[in-house]
Amino acid sequence: MAVDLLLGLQWGDEGKGKIVDVLTSKYDIIARFQGGPNAGHTLEFDGIKHVLHTIPSGIFHKNALNLVGNGVVIDPVIFQKELKNLDKFKLDYVSKLLLSKKAHIILPTHRLLDAASETSKGKAKIGSTLKGIGPTYMDKTGRNGLRLGELEMPDWKEKYRNLANKHESMIAFYDVDIQYNLKELEAEFFEAIESLKKLPFIDSEAYLQQAQAEQKTILAEGAQGSLLDIDFGTYPFVTSSNTTAAGACTGLGVAPNQINEVYGIFKAYTTRVGSGPFPTELFDETGEKMAKIGNEFGATTGRGRRCGWLDLVALKYAVQVNGVTQLMMMKADVLSGFKTLKICTAYKYKGEEITHFPYNVDKKYVEPIYTEMQGWDEDLMQMTSKEEFPENLNKYIDFIEKELATPIKIVSVGPDRTQTIER
Numbered sequence: 540m541a542v543d544l545l546l547g548l549q550w551g552d553e554g555k556g557k558i559v560d561v562l563t564s565k566y567d568i569i570a571r572f573q574g575g576p577n578a579g580h581t582l583e584f585d586g587i588k589h590v591l592h593t594i595p596s597g598i599f600h601k602n603a604l605n606l607v608g609n610g611v612v613i614d615p616v617i618f619q620k621e622l623k624n625l626d627k628f629k630l631d632y633v634s635k636l637l638l639s640k641k642a643h644i645i646l647p648t649h650r651l652l653d654a655a656s657e658t659s660k661g662k663a664k665i666g667s668t669l670k671g672i673g674p675t676y677m678d679k680t681g682r683n684g685l686r687l688g689e690l691e692m693p694d695w696k697e698k699y700r701n702l703a704n705k706h707e708s709m710i711a712f713y714d715v716d717i718q719y720n721l722k723e724l725e726a727e728f729f730e731a732i733e734s735l736k737k738l739p740f741i742d743s744e745a746y747l748q749q750a751q752a753e754q755k756t757i758l759a760e761g762a763q764g765s766l767l768d769i770d771f772g773t774y775p776f777v778t779s780s781n782t783t784a785a786g787a788c789t790g791l792g793v794a795p796n797q798i799n800e801v802y803g804i805f806k807a808y809t810t811r812v813g814s815g816p817f818p819t820e821l822f823d824e825t826g827e828k829m830a831k832i833g834n835e836f837g838a839t840t841g842r843g844r845r846c847g848w849l850d851l852v853a854l855k856y857a858v859q860v861n862g863v864t865q866l867m868m869m870k871a872d873v874l875s876g877f878k879t880l881k882i883c884t885a886y887k888y889k890g891e892e893i894t895h896f897p898y899n900v901d902k903k904y905v906e907p908i909y910t911e912m913q914g915w916d917e918d919l920m921q922m923t924s925k926e927e928f929p930e931n932l933n934k935y936i937d938f939i940e941k942e943l944a945t946p947i948k949i950v951s952v953g954p955d956r957t958q959t960i961e962r
């Protein structure tokens with residue numbers, strides 16, 4: 540069993556990018572298993588801040604191979620930009636990046652369809668990042684999609700044309716005002732495809748099985764978070780992939796019994812970007828303070844992230860659905876200076892107290908029940924060991940560990956690689 544799995548337990552942006560980068564020195568292969576350029580993984584080291592969208596977060600390490608798995612959807616144009624942004628780091632990424640032949644391609648018309656769908660929904664919109672994620676996964680499950688492997692076939696442009704034509708008639712069907720120049724979009728798309736073709740397209744499931752036979756260590760990297768999972772998230776306000784542990788099996792071709800550790804990452808509070816229910820959301824100056832100190836802006840779209848207290852009902856659900864074996868608590872530093880901290884331990888649901896995550900967590904039905912804890916004033920950002928932690932932080936950690944019956948092995952106290960404390 541040589542595959543460890545790292546995934547988000549909330550609504551994404553827990554800090555997966557940072558932790559994958561921190562852990563990469565222990566692994567031979569970092570393999571991203573789902574999502575696409577809707578993700579924004581932020582890495583900070585040596586005074587550099589860098590955001591990755593599709594490229595796995597192990598790319599800055601010399602020895603690790605970075606695999607984009609079959610469960611990922613790739614926008615060639617964004618991918619090309621990501622590669623370009625890496626140029627300044629003088630990384631030999633061509634020898635460190637592998638792409639699954641079975642990964643699906645995001646077409647320019649998928650992005651347009653996303654925009655048309657969202658516009659047509661009006662106030663009920665999902666709050667999508669508009670990267671074409673939903674329409675691309677729809678074509679995948681509808682068995683119409685274009686995969687990377689197709690690009691090696693002589694007739695791929697014909698298949699592309701048929702699909703793009705179909706999309707254009709679907710866009711017209713939405714009957715919303717979407718301005719676009721497909722010729723221009725296609726010019727950059729076809730150019731980007733050529734640059735993508737310089738990277739190796741592989742049968743990644745076979746590659747990973749062979750790597751395991753050779754005792755190579757593999758870290759599967761998730762994107763978004765468990766509450767955005769297409770099955771287990773707050774549907775329909777979710778993304779279109781399985782962000783939970785099962786997604787690593789289908790998104791990489793790894794069998795369930797090959798998974799070893801499941802690292803579950805959460806923020807010491809909660810954030811959400813886009814629409815959808817959020818029981819512990821704060822609409823006051825406390826929430827604003829969290830957003831400000833936490834610099835809570837989307838790494839992909841720049842949108843402000845909604846903030847609220849830690850929700851243990853939701854976290855417990857995510858721990859169970861994923862089979863989390865170790866927890867990592869991020870952004871503990873952001874909570875310094877809050878006199879009192881609240882933790883949601885149950886919901887009042889249709890008048891009854893419940894501790895499971897129900898079908899609908901809309902505020903019409905759910906009211907959070909909180910436990911209050913004393914905060915701490917100490918600045919955690921310079922701390923380098925758990926021995927320096929203030930007593931009230933230890934109490935906060937102990938409480939969460941006990942409620943979730945899972946150990947918190949890492950506490951993150953700042954965005955930099957070095958601001959990571961093991962317990």
Ligand SMILES: Nc1nc2c(ncn2[C@@H]2O[C@H](COP(=O)(O)OP(=O)(O)OP(=O)(O)O)[C@@H](O)[C@H]2O)c(=O)[nH]1
Pocket residue numbers: 547550551552553554555556557577578579580581582583761762763764833838869870871872873951952953954955
């Ligand atoms: N203050 C502080 N910032 C942190 C810490 N850990 C990570 N960050 C920052 O918090 C943000 C985390 O957001 P993202 O980079 O979008 O997280 P992600 O989980 O990789 O993103 P998605 O895959 O898009 O869900 C980034 O800006 C990080 O630099 C921490 O311990 N303290």
Ligand SMILES: O=P(O)(O)OC[C@H]1O[C@@H](n2cnc3c(O)ncnc32)[C@H](O)[C@@H]1O
Pocket residue numbers: 550551552577578579665666667668669670672673762763767776777778779812813814
């Ligand atoms: O997957 P799309 O359609 O772009 O968005 C659906 C829904 O999910 C939120 N979301 C998507 N990717 C991320 C991410 O990487 N971090 C946080 N939230 C994400 C998006 O805001 C929509 O609410």
Ligand SMILES: N[C@@H](CC(=O)O)C(=O)O
Pocket residue numbers: 552577578579580668812836837838839840841842
């Ligand atoms: N992935 C994004 C979502 C967004 O940018 O809206 C983020 O990092 O927040």
Ligand SMILES: [Mg+2]
Pocket residue numbers: 551552578579580581838839
């Ligand atoms: Mg993000």
